[in-house]
Amino acid sequence: MPVPDLKSQFAALIAAPSVSCTQPGWDQSNQAVIDLLATWLGELGFRCEVQQVAPGKANLLATLGSGPGGLVLAGHSDTVPFDAALWKSDPLRLAEADDRWYGLGSCDMKGFFPLVIEAVRALRAQPFRRPLIVLATCDEESSMSGARALAAAGQPLGRAAVIGEPTGLKPIRLHKGVMMERIDILGQSGHSSDPSLGRSALEAMHESIAALVALRGEWQREFHNPLFNVPQPTLNLGCIHGGDNPNRICGQCSLEFDLRPLPGMQPETLRAAIRQRLAPLAERHGVAIDYQPLFPAVPPFEEPAGSDLVRLAERLTGHAAEAVAFGTEAPYLQQLGCETLVLGPGDIACAHQPDEHLELSRIEPTVALLRQLIQHYCLNPADKA
DSSP: OOOHHHHHHHHHHHOOBOOOOOTTTTTOOOOOHHHHHHHHHTTTTTTEEEEEETTTTEEEEEEEEESSOOEEEEOOOOOOOOOOOOOOOOOOOOEEETTEEETTTTTTTTTTTHHHHHHTTTTTTTOOOOOOOEESOOOOOTTTTHHHHHHHHHHOSSSSSEEOOOSSSSSSSEEEBEEEEEEEOOOOOTTTOOOGGGGGHHHHHHHHHHHHHHHHHHHHHHOOOTTTSEEEEEEEEEEEOOOOOTTOOOEEEEEEEEEETTTTHHHHHHHHHHHHHHHHHHHHHTOEEEEESSOOOOOEEEEEESSSSHHHHHHHHOOEEESSSSSSSHHHHHHHHHHEEESSSGGGGTTTTTOOOGHHHHHHHHHHHHHHHHHIIIOOOOTTO
């Protein structure tokens, strides 16, 4: 069957729900999106390999051409959950208004794949001297299990990788890491009239929070990178739950927090420092403190300013490479030997928001940019000899 036109591809992908979420009630399979992409790319001559990551969760590696080197155009096939009542249109149905295409994933980032296909259509008749790999992953918006599985498999990819996350068509060569952590404190409940009858988990958590805030201050004094809008590492106390009644000593308390380290800060080093501060608090309050990550950390990412990919992207876009605070799958592609950059048509300001959209004015420049990247790495590579 022929590959649908660009708008029809957008509509089909948006209509295929693929929410990934740490909450089981929201979490969905991404298989329908993978099947659509595999069908379309297969029609264009790509060899399609589907990597099953977990039940209902899969990655797609679609390859056109063969040999070493080449280019990876990468993105995730999942979306965040959505509040349908807050949307002006159906989030799972493509809508056009105000020179924009609206729909869940239009910006972040299902919409990148039809633009890749559009770029490839006009180039298929030319010989691919180096491979073009289109990569679609699962669960980027939650556990990043798709990218982790890819990195763990260790299969070499291309010489360069571009991840089409929303950057307003500006190249991004650095981002902070993402750590989401949880502290559980188990004390002993008792009647509030006599503190000796229990061990307050809430009071122990009060000191634990003070220890985290003190560590945050130390890290912000020690680490600084002016390339970021927020140049220090951040630590956000996100949510806390504990106790059940004012007249009972709190027997259990939990805290979840978010830590965004700068490049050069190692997640395990940070965790070791936190554990060191918590240990004496547990002994002093006579409570059990369990500290664990909610999921494995996304490492900070930095591609050297002088790398070939960064210099090429800066020349093609006319923008100097920048830094962002949000995390991506870039560190995992780096682990597979790719020079890596984040560069896509959407705007992060409308990602994860009601009425997510892609400006129609971004379509032609993105397709033209992708064709130039494919030309450089796959059709006329500098290493073709």
